[in-house]
Amino acid sequence: MPLRIAVVPASTKAGRETIRQLLETESKPFVRGIYRDPSKAPSDFTQNPNFEATKGDVGTGAGLDFSSADAVFYIPPPTYDGTDQGEWATRCAENVKRATQDATSVKRLLLFSALGAQHDHDIGILRLNHISDTILKDVAQEVIVVRPGFFHDEFAHALEEARADPPVFHTWITPVDHKIPMVSLKDIAKVCANTLLAGSGKPSPHCFKLFGPRHYSALDVKEAVEQATGRKVELKPVERDQLAGFFGQQIPQAHLQEFVDMVIAVLPGGIIQDDFDEDESTVRGDIELVDTLRELAAKGTDK
Numbered sequence: 001m002p003l004r005i006a007v008v009p010a011s012t013k014a015g016r017e018t019i020r021q022l023l024e025t026e027s028k029p030f031v032r033g034i035y036r037d038p039s040k041a042p043s044d045f046t047q048n049p050n051f052e053a054t055k056g057d058v059g060t061g062a063g064l065d066f067s068s069a070d071a072v073f074y075i076p077p078p079t080y081d082g083t084d085q086g087e088w089a090t091r092c093a094e095n096v097k098r099a100t101q102d103a104t105s106v107k108r109l110l111l112f113s114a115l116g117a118q119h120d121h122d123i124g125i126l127r128l129n130h131i132s133d134t135i136l137k138d139v140a141q142e143v144i145v146v147r148p149g150f151f152h153d154e155f156a157h158a159l160e161e162a163r164a165d166p167p168v169f170h171t172w173i174t175p176v177d178h179k180i181p182m183v184s185l186k187d188i189a190k191v192c193a194n195t196l197l198a199g200s201g202k203p204s205p206h207c208f209k210l211f212g213p214r215h216y217s218a219l220d221v222k223e224a225v226e227q228a229t230g231r232k233v234e235l236k237p238v239e240r241d242q243l244a245g246f247f248g249q250q251i252p253q254a255h256l257q258e259f260v261d262m263v264i265a266v267l268p269g270g271i272i273q274d275d276f277d278e279d280e281s282t283v284r285g286d287i288e289l290v291d292t293l294r295e296l297a298a299k300g301t302d303k
């Protein structure tokens with residue numbers, strides 16, 4: 001019988017791409033995507049007979065129906081509405097825990113996490129993941145925790161900056177030759193789909209890091225942006241003391257400091273830097289940053 005897999009929240013980037021990968025898989029698993037607003041499910045999903053979109057909210061616990069699911073994929077969504085991130089993480093993870101335990105069919109939980117989330121301090125907003133990992137680590141027979149690098153897609157803004165006049169690239173990665181782990185959503189989706197279908201074969205809970213083919217510095221991102229857009233860009237490093245001003249244009253004030261703290265944690269001397277090395281369980285994807293940016297640039301031009 002094909003496996004039945006529940007993904008929550010299905011509208012997260014990792015959730016969406018993993019569903020896409022699962023629906024293309026030969027074993028044809030049945031996928032339930034749980035959305036706050038099911039009308040947001042992409043039409044290519046809803047047209048697939050192996051997919052259903054249902055209404056559910058990890059924040060309230062309403063609609064978290066994992067009944068008949070063999071495996072659950074939970075991606076803790078960050079909150080930016082002023083709620084304390086720790087309180088939010090606890091509430092959501094407790095709701096997922098209850099729903100998992102209520103559904104006796106669930107044998108496997110894949111938990112999306114982040115590099116550095118094993119620490120309970122100095123990781124800024126990633127305490128969301130530390131708390132989720134802690135609450136859910138033994139909630140199913142098999143719990144697998146994936147800790148990916150930064151999504152390539154987070155650099156989509158650099159393409160917009162490159163199209164502006166003059167073309168620039170503002171970067172928080174300093175010094176500009178400091179390399180950090182990054183990975184494409186396609187590689188994430190492939191690895192998460194395979195893990196949901198086949199498990200890890202390792203004792204539970206099993207944690208692994210997920211990197212792309214190599215780490216990238218700001219200089220590498222600049223080069224990839226230039227190749228993807230065909231435009232030369234000027235690098236504009238955002239130094240540590242300017243980070244709050246820089247991110248203050250995008251992140252609400254109540255969450256700004258912990259966002260900056262996360263960034264500082266991946267810069268030289270930060271606690272997450274220790275996680276940049278590969279270990280025996282690290283998985284590597286094969287998609288280069290330039291290929292993701294080329295694809296995003298092509299989509300942008302299609303609009």
Ligand SMILES: NC(=O)c1ccc[n+]([C@@H]2O[C@H](COP(=O)([O-])OP(=O)(O)OC[C@H]3O[C@@H](n4cnc5c(N)ncnc54)[C@H](OP(=O)(O)O)[C@@H]3O)[C@@H](O)[C@H]2O)c1
Pocket residue numbers: 009010011012013014035036037040056057058059060075076077078112113114115126128129148149150151154
């Ligand atoms: N971004 C990265 O580079 C990166 C790297 C490593 C790890 N991570 C981890 O990935 C996870 C996702 O982070 P992200 O920033 O990339 O977020 P994201 O995938 O953009 O997901 C946010 C989405 O979650 C949905 N959501 C929020 N609250 C919800 C609720 N109460 N119930 C149901 N759905 C809800 C919202 O979709 P709707 O508005 O459509 O409901 C929202 O757009 C985090 O745990 C993060 O630490 C991210």
